Amino acid sequence: MSDxxxxxxxxxxxxxxxxxxxxxxxxxxxxxxxxxxxxxxxxNSTANALLALGASPAMVEGVEEVAEFAALAxxxxxxxxxxxGARARAMRLAAAAARAAGRPWVLDPVAVGVIExxxxxxxxLLDEGPAVVRGNASEILALARLSGASASExxxxxxxxxxxxxxQALAAAAAxxxxxxxxxxxxxxxxxxxxxxxxxxxxxxxxxxxxxTGLGCTASAIIAACLAVRSDRLAAAAxxxxxxxxxxxxxxxxxxxxxxxxxxxxxxxxGLTPAIVRERGRLxxxxxxx
Numbered sequence: 001m002s003d004x005x006x007x008x009x010x011x012x013x014x015x016x017x018x019x020x021x022x023x024x025x026x027x028x029x030x031x032x033x034x035x036x037x038x039x040x041x042x043x044n045s046t047a048n049a050l051l052a053l054g055a056s057p058a059m060v061e062g063v064e065e066v067a068e069f070a071a072l073a074x075x076x077x078x079x080x081x082x083x084x085g086a087r088a089r090a091m092r093l094a095a096a097a098a099r100a101a102g103r104p105w106v107l108d109p110v111a112v113g114v115i116e117x118x119x120x121x122x123x124x125l126l127d128e129g130p131a132v133v134r135g136n137a138s139e140i141l142a143l144a145r146l147s148g149a150s151a152s153e154x155x156x157x158x159x160x161x162x163x164x165x166x167x168q169a170l171a172a173a174a175a176x177x178x179x180x181x182x183x184x185x186x187x188x189x190x191x192x193x194x195x196x197x198x199x200x201x202x203x204x205x206x207x208x209x210x211x212x213t214g215l216g217c218t219a220s221a222i223i224a225a226c227l228a229v230r231s232d233r234l235a236a237a238a239x240x241x242x243x244x245x246x247x248x249x250x251x252x253x254x255x256x257x258x259x260x261x262x263x264x265x266x267x268x269x270x271g272l273t274p275a276i277v278r279e280r281g282r283l284x285x286x287x288x289x290x
Contacts, residue, residue: 002246014232017279021275024243032074034055034077034221038057039217039254066090067094070093076094076103079108079110080112104132105227106214112135112143132227133177172290173194183234185223190202196282196286199286206252208252211261223236223237
């Protein structure tokens with residue numbers, strides 16, 4: 001048995017629904033502590049989603065505390081949704097502390113490429129070695145360009161709204177992954193995760209999900225929970241998207257609108273079982289186009 005507490009499930013195809021099911025079991029067994037530096041809009045919903053899944057959330061944000069806490073937590077999420085000078089400093093302190101302590105962390109570059117200040121913060125954070133970067137297509141295209149990984153422009157986003165499809169950003173995501181060492185997730189109708197070589201495609205989700213604020217932020221937090229129990233960055237990223245998308249799919253089937261979906265999603269996360277993930281998870285390998 002590995003000494004790495006994040007060694008994860010037994011050998012097998014890590015990009016298969018059965019592996020995502022095993023990651024869910026590991027989260028429930030270990031209750032990892034997830035440190036969230038997230039945006040003000042989604043703090044409550046993110047914390048509740050992690051609790052429903054089986055993880056333990058903490059929303060520690062003060063510059064006096066973040067470095068110490070990031071080194072103690074099992075994983076960290078840095079979400080750029082609501083920015084200020086003080087929050088940017090806290091993010092940099094937390095990311096540096098997580099990296100020094102060997103704790104995996106997720107960068108969610110909300111609205112990067114739209115506003116200069118947050119774009120510069122995102123570029124600086126990328127140098128702190130995130131394990132996973134998750135964003136929509138416009139955000140990933142912008143971050144790849146800012147980092148020098150890709151010259152592809154792509155259509156600019158409008159805040160959290162992407163004007164590009166996930167497939168349009170896949171080549172830039174792969175270039176960003178190779179340059180940064182992170183697994184990169186592009187959210188869309190089909191989600192993609194790549195480490196620059198292999199690509200995972202995730203087909204779970206529901207059309208109502210984009211109508212609810214912060215479900216992308218929820219996905220980033222759930223990816224962090226997966227990273228806390230599985231050291232394979234690409235697998236953890238893909239599994240987090242499967243668990244989020246599948247919960248949204250189950251919730252959407254029982255919800256007439258976005259208001260009820262928010263509540264139903266928490267119930268669906270709580271009710272997820274390894275058997276459901278194995279049977280209904282739509283996770284597989286995809287080709288990386290030139």
